[in-house]
Amino acid sequence: MTKSRTKDIVYIAMFAMIIAVCSWISIPTVIPFTLQTFGVFLTVSLLGGKRGTASVAIYLLLGLIGVPVFANFKSGIGTLLGATGGYIIGFIFTAIVMWAFERICIKRAWFLPVAMAIGLLVCYAFGTAWFMIVYAKTSGTMGIWSALTLCVFPYLLPDAAKIALATLLTKRLRKVIDRDN
Numbered sequence: 001m002t003k004s005r006t007k008d009i010v011y012i013a014m015f016a017m018i019i020a021v022c023s024w025i026s027i028p029t030v031i032p033f034t035l036q037t038f039g040v041f042l043t044v045s046l047l048g049g050k051r052g053t054a055s056v057a058i059y060l061l062l063g064l065i066g067v068p069v070f071a072n073f074k075s076g077i078g079t080l081l082g083a084t085g086g087y088i089i090g091f092i093f094t095a096i097v098m099w100a101f102e103r104i105c106i107k108r109a110w111f112l113p114v115a116m117a118i119g120l121l122v123c124y125a126f127g128t129a130w131f132m133i134v135y136a137k138t139s140g141t142m143g144i145w146s147a148l149t150l151c152v153f154p155y156l157l158p159d160a161a162k163i164a165l166a167t168l169l170t171k172r173l174r175k176v177i178d179r180d181n
Helices: 003-024 036-047 049-064 077-081 085-105 111-139 144-151 153-180
Strands: none
Touching: 003 036, 003 049, 036 049, 036 085, 036 111, 036 153, 049 077, 049 085, 077 085, 085 111, 111 144, 111 153, 144 153
């Protein structure tokens, strides 16, 4: 295995664990306030689309097989199939959207926070639709406005702050990551 390939594997694993640590920083609510999205933003921004998406996928697989990497130290298929599982699965869509923006707008300074915001909107859409389906099966139907009020609106400002912080840190840390490659 080449030195470059080994570094890629180490970075992918390390950032999967950074996302896990970010998920453990949590304020428990119906959908916990965590730093998971911040971890996803930072991971894809620093590692790039291919390695970043791989890192997010590893994070999801670790949780799927029972390693307690999700918010409140949860894991397993039950968590992913539960009411908030769509948001966790949505992280992979966030990474893919950011990767697509990277391919299209690689040298433009404005692309990073825009890519994060659009990736987050995709995660919100997938997670909220998932939440409504699971909620309907367990507790009765919920309208879109009620779901957004519960699942999205309270998170808009904290997530905007995460985007700003991830953008700032990416600009500072990217030099270190690029120098190491």
